[in-house]
Amino acid sequence: MTTLQDCRARDAQDPLRSLREHFTLPDGTLYLDGNSLGALPRAAPARVAQVVAQEWGQDLITSWNKAGWVDLPARLGDQFAPWIGAGQGQVVFTDTTSINLFKVLTAAARVARADAPQRTRVVSERSNFPTDLYIAQSVCEQHGLQLALVEPDEIDAELQAGDVAILLLTHVNYRTGAMHDMAAVTARAHAHGALCVWDLCHSAGAVPVDLLGADADYAVGCGYKYLNGGPGAPAFVWAHPRLAGRFAQPLSGWFGHAAPFAFTPDYQPAPGIGRYLCGTQPILSLSALQCGLDVFSAAELLGGMAALRAKSLALTDLFIELVETHCAGHGLALATPREHALRGSQVSLTRDENAYAIVQALIARGVVGDFRKGDGGAGLHKDILRFGFTPLYTRFEDVWRAAQHLREVLETGEWQRPQFHQINAVT
Numbered sequence: 001m002t003t004l005q006d007c008r009a010r011d012a013q014d015p016l017r018s019l020r021e022h023f024t025l026p027d028g029t030l031y032l033d034g035n036s037l038g039a040l041p042r043a044a045p046a047r048v049a050q051v052v053a054q055e056w057g058q059d060l061i062t063s064w065n066k067a068g069w070v071d072l073p074a075r076l077g078d079q080f081a082p083w084i085g086a087g088q089g090q091v092v093f094t095d096t097t098s099i100n101l102f103k104v105l106t107a108a109a110r111v112a113r114a115d116a117p118q119r120t121r122v123v124s125e126r127s128n129f130p131t132d133l134y135i136a137q138s139v140c141e142q143h144g145l146q147l148a149l150v151e152p153d154e155i156d157a158e159l160q161a162g163d164v165a166i167l168l169l170t171h172v173n174y175r176t177g178a179m180h181d182m183a184a185v186t187a188r189a190h191a192h193g194a195l196c197v198w199d200l201c202h203s204a205g206a207v208p209v210d211l212l213g214a215d216a217d218y219a220v221g222c223g224y225k226y227l228n229g230g231p232g233a234p235a236f237v238w239a240h241p242r243l244a245g246r247f248a249q250p251l252s253g254w255f256g257h258a259a260p261f262a263f264t265p266d267y268q269p270a271p272g273i274g275r276y277l278c279g280t281q282p283i284l285s286l287s288a289l290q291c292g293l294d295v296f297s298a299a300e301l302l303g304g305m306a307a308l309r310a311k312s313l314a315l316t317d318l319f320i321e322l323v324e325t326h327c328a329g330h331g332l333a334l335a336t337p338r339e340h341a342l343r344g345s346q347v348s349l350t351r352d353e354n355a356y357a358i359v360q361a362l363i364a365r366g367v368v369g370d371f372r373k374g375d376g377g378a379g380l381h382k383d384i385l386r387f388g389f390t391p392l393y394t395r396f397e398d399v400w401r402a403a404q405h406l407r408e409v410l411e412t413g414e415w416q417r418p419q420f421h422q423i424n425a426v427t
């Protein structure tokens with residue numbers, strides 16, 4: 001059985017241990033929620049202050065050129081592209097995941113309507129993140145398509161029906177942490193004539209992603225989760241080069257124009273992914289995000305994604321082992337797949353009752369995970385206690401301590417205190 005000493009020894013030997021220094025983490029907190037809001041990069045406060053004081057305060061409008069504000073979305077896209085298997089000039093950071101999803105789903109709907117008008121359905125998972133489903137509903141209404149929501153094991157049968165225009169999937173499920181085989185699923189979608197749109201919110205920066213290798217069609221992902229870009233950080237959007245230039249996106253704003261400063265009255269989309277920009281970009285937020293992406297550049301020198309993935313799996317394996325050995329008999333069940341190839345960078349536990357109060361009791365002890373509500377259904381759809389393990393800054397010792405706190409909360413029944421049962425606005 002793994003001991004605290006073993007965990008400390010693993011931390012001492014961890015090739016990525018220096019990356020924790022790139023973050024400011026509050027004392028006394030075990031932060032296991034980097035998959036909801038990433039930690040603060042140490043460089044971000046000074047960087048944002050400099051952009052405010054110098055680039056905005058002193059250099060004012062000249063900073064669009066002088067400080068390179070105008071191409072920041074594309075520069076950050078190029079900086080991060082290798083981490084998702086995308087090429088240079090194929091990614092921009094802009095807007096939110098929800099908005100980017102609206103753009104790519106609309107683009108995909110237009111491609112599908114033009115190439116295969118008999119295809120009238122968009123398929124996604126019932127357990128997909130709700131905003132993805134809400135956006136898909138809107139796009140379907142606008143383009144005369146029907147949205148079908150299924151369980152993961154029903155996707156193949158849906159594709160075989162032959163009328164699927166778009167398959168919209170989130171690579172790593174936000175509740176269970178289950179991961180799809182992107183290349184295999186994309187190949188099956190293509191074999192049945194469907195376009196494949198991937199949401200990478202819980203995978204970008206946390207697990208290996210190879211969009212070009214998987215021959216994906218479109219992808220979007222989050223800047224404030226594993227990328228540590230700050231609350232509401234700009235998200236990213238990617239379209240395969242064969243599709244990027246094919247249709248104008250629906251939010252045809254001037255920053256996506258081929259020549260925004262020509263001020264012509266008619267819209268001419270920029271070539272490629274540049275057209276996925278809409279209006280004036282949030283420079284302060286992009287500047288903070290850059291500090292998060294810079295940590296990945298540092299990680300590249302320490303083994304890159306292979307090293308991050310190895311550590312992430314070691315962390316999640318350890319947490320599963322410790323929960324199963326130390327917290328047995330308290331009604332917890334594992335919702336996250338044990339098989340490495342099917343697991344993202346989180347561990348989700350289900351419990352029939354009081355999952356919310358247990359999470360609250362842990363937070364009161366400084367162990368920050370989160371609760372995700374089920375829909376009352378069986379299996380996949382139970383209430384969840386969710387723990388994210390960001391390999392950039394989580395230590396093996398943290399995993400040990402988190403598991404001990406969980407054991408104590410369960411053994412003492414601390415979660416029964418009334419204050420842990422009050423439901424907050426943001427859970």
Ligand SMILES: *Cc1c(COP(=O)(O)O)cnc(C)c1O
Nearest residue numbers: 096097098129131170174199201
């Ligand atoms: C976090 C998350 C989002 C968030 O979308 P926003 O537009 O940033 O609010 C969307 N989809 C998935 C799958 C997510 O995990």
